[in-house]
Amino acid sequence: MSTATLSCQELVELVTDYLEDALPPEERARFEDHLERCRGCTNYVEQIRITIALTGRMRADELDSATCDAIVETFRDWSRTG
Amino acid sequence: MEQLQAPEDARIVDALRAGDEAAFTMLVQDWSPAMLRVARIYVPTRAIAEEVVQDTWIAVLRGIDRFEGRSSLRTWVFRILTNTSKTRGERERRTVPLSALDDPVRVPEPAVSPDRFLDADHPNFPGHWASPPASWSEQPEEKLLGAETRAVIDAAIARLPPAQRAVISLRDVQGWDSEDVCNVLGVSETNQRVLLHRARAKVRQALEEYLDAGTDQ
Numbered sequence: 167m168s169t170a171t172l173s174c175q176e177l178v179e180l181v182t183d184y185l186e187d188a189l190p191p192e193e194r195a196r197f198e199d200h201l202e203r204c205r206g207c208t209n210y211v212e213q214i215r216i217t218i219a220l221t222g223r224m225r226a227d228e229l230d231s232a233t234c235d236a237i238v239e240t241f242r243d244w245s246r247t248g
Numbered sequence: 249m250e251q252l253q254a255p256e257d258a259r260i261v262d263a264l265r266a267g268d269e270a271a272f273t274m275l276v277q278d279w280s281p282a283m284l285r286v287a288r289i290y291v292p293t294r295a296i297a298e299e300v301v302q303d304t305w306i307a308v309l310r311g312i313d314r315f316e317g318r319s320s321l322r323t324w325v326f327r328i329l330t331n332t333s334k335t336r337g338e339r340e341r342r343t344v345p346l347s348a349l350d351d352p353v354r355v356p357e358p359a360v361s362p363d364r365f366l367d368a369d370h371p372n373f374p375g376h377w378a379s380p381p382a383s384w385s386e387q388p389e390e391k392l393l394g395a396e397t398r399a400v401i402d403a404a405i406a407r408l409p410p411a412q413r414a415v416i417s418l419r420d421v422q423g424w425d426s427e428d429v430c431n432v433l434g435v436s437e438t439n440q441r442v443l444l445h446r447a448r449a450k451v452r453q454a455l456e457e458y459l460d461a462g463t464d465q
Contacts, residue, residue, distance in 0.1 A: 173375025175365040179358070182445035186426065188437075206380025210360075216384050217452040220392065221401055221420040226281030233298045237276050237305045238269065244309045245267030 172200045177207050181214050257321040264312060276305060279322065282424070283329050285417040286432065289349070289410040290330075290337035300336050304329040319431070326432040349411050349435050352442045359449035387459055397458065404454035408447050415440060416447035 172180070177200055183189050184197050201208050229237075263271035280301055287297035307328050315324055366378050384392070391397065405413055405421075414433065418424045430440050 173365075174377045174380075175360075175362070175375035178360045178449075179445075181359070182441050182448065186441055186444075188441060204377075206377035209381045209383045213381055213384055213452050213456065214448060216392070217448055217455055218420055220397065220455070221405075221416065221448075221451060222423065223393070224398065224401060224405075224421050226417070226421055227284055229276070229280040229284065229301060230298055233302055234273075234276060234280070237302055238273055240302075240306050241264075241269060241272045241309060245269075 172196050174200075174204060174207050174210075177201075177204075178210055181211055184211075185214070185218075254317070254320060257317060260321060261312060261315060264309070279325065282418055282422050283326070285414045286326065286329060287333045289414050289433075290333035292337075292340055296336060296340065297333075300329070300333050303336075304332050307332065322428070323431050330432070330434070349433060349439065349443075352411070352439050352446070357446050359445060360453070381456065382460065384459060391459070397455070400454050400458045401451055404451045405447075408450060412443050412447040412450075415443040416451070419444055420448070 177197060180189065180193070180197055184194065189197060201211065260271065260275065264275075283301045283304065284294070284297050287300040288294070291297050291300055304325070308325055311328070315321065319327070364377065364379050366373050366376050368374050370376070405416060408416065411433075415429060418429045418432070419426065426437060426440055426444075429435075430437055433440070435443070
């Protein structure tokens, strides 16, 4: 049992590969098998999914408006002079 | 070479050549947030990153006639950005943490602190959770979506090493797919996943500390 199954400590390191669909089939099967039996790891994967969703709601760090204006100013000069 | 271009890219390039300021402004607003994050891999401050992004757009305009559509317009722009950032980073005498992009696996970094698990020589449950994570499905939505939670995530991303910060920003904030991130940063799929894995793990941990502290009565 111990060689064929994943420990929780091993599973958390595979979460991104799992979510990115980068695990080989037999590894994926072991991963899902573990999840079915383990509340802690199920919660962990859920937490990572929520983390991704919440990070996706973050506003991107925007360019300073003065910098943006300066860039557009450059564009005006550029189109004028060809 | 015009036929190599994706229709969308050809349309943008034509608009720029025709002096379409609105199209250019939209492009700058769309891509610059990601450009800032990528620049910060190589340069030490936000202010210098802004300058690098500005210099990049100038170089893009100067070079647009040489754009042949062999890569996507975005990949081409980000390649100019990366080169500009590297040159500027060297001038700032900043040691570029190249190993962080090329070989992140070299320095192991656990996703979860080892003291959350039982020892490897535990008789019954080696490597099993000693203090398992709680479910967040009971967390009130107002809290998960609240300003404080955003501040926690923001601070956690700001604390990340630059390469991890760039990858999580491109993937999870900007919603890029992994192939585009690999192209722009010049990293392998595997290394991109390692950087993403570590970044997400740290943001999760910051959220856990914040949310758990709130559930203690």
